[in-house]
Amino acid sequence: MSFHTPVSLSARRESQLVRLLQAAIIGILAVGLWQGNAGIAVNASVGLLVTFLPAFFDRNYSITMNGGIVLWITLAMFLHALGTLSLPALGFISPYKSTWWWDHMTHALSSSLVAGVAYAVTRALEEHTEYISMPPTFMFVYLLLFVMAFGVIWELIEFYVAVVSNLVGIGKVLTQYGLDDTILDLFYNTIGGLLVAVFGTAHLTDLSDQLRAKFESPNR
Template identity: 70%
Template sequence: MIAEKQVKKTGRVERILVRILQVLMLIIFALGLYYGNSGVFVNAGVGLFVTFLPGILKRRYDFTMNIGIVLWISVAMFLHAFGTLPLPGLDFLSPYKAVWWWDHMTHALSSSLVAGAAYAVTRALMEYTEYINMPPRFMFAYLLIFVMAFGVLWELLEFYIGVVSQLAGAEEVLTQYGLDDTVLDLMYNTLGGLLVAIFGTAHLAGLSDELLGRMEGESAER
């Protein structure tokens, strides 16, 4: 009984934190619009939209995510959006430009989300069909390779967005800082995937079970 109350209390606190982060991202979005900074309002707007996706999935498809996972998503999106905002205390540079570890932190967080999604989907597929089976060691390697591959695609996306922005004479929405930065980004992407592969899989079982239930339900309706 005490444990149940503690879980409910924790869930309530996490929901409040999610709302606070969403409000802060809305403020960042508004500041970006006010100052005409496309890098700020685009990143904040996209991040804010992503934080509302779990609620949209719940209402439209009755797909429920654990509030802890929603908070995980919200923290990653907020830190990325905040990182683009020029701050007076940093000589009006953004944390991405003024704080050397900010980019590494957000890459590790974002890659952990990618690894978490990959694990949840793959585990659900393993339970759903007998044709997919990954022993724990193979799953560990699979998550790392998946995150590394996704990281490479993301770096290519950043590069080409930068090229298009320069050709169009527009402000860059995503920025690359050279080859060394790209290599470090990939290293921290791998770190995020590694942390999920080691510690995070137990916390993603509920999400995986939810996906499995949806697949089995749709299969039964056919």
């Protein structure tokens, strides 16, 4: 295989990887419960639930995401859950604490998911109604602004969750490390949105077409 040969996975291989990552998240959840660590358990639980959303939408709303998108979602949730995992007995420190770029990577991945959802829904609405029209340049700017706004909201959620966790005494579920960390989070959120705006929209067209069909269906 040459350097320029594109690497692709079969649908079966993508499905296997998704199941493997889900199993790994379950393992992380089990460790969190065993340690009595609310941060690990809550983040792994939420991440695991998110990985089952594609199957939920497929079963209940006939909206089918291709294997690549499902793998994208699952990988983002796995990396976030893994980032919270700490095994002191084995000398394993959570990647969020031991690896300086881990938080930046997961923010970029998560924000790319947000941008992907925003694009798919907005394009479906644009195709569904004549009252919404977004030229490519405007869509590009819209995705970036949407991700930036969502990032600000998420930082506020992180702050208040940390405050409530301290008041209740259940340990840190979400953690902020100061203003500099918040600014970096917002920067990498924007990077994730930028990547979707530039490269990812072509892979989300089928999903947006399915959403448009649901909007137009009288039985939705």
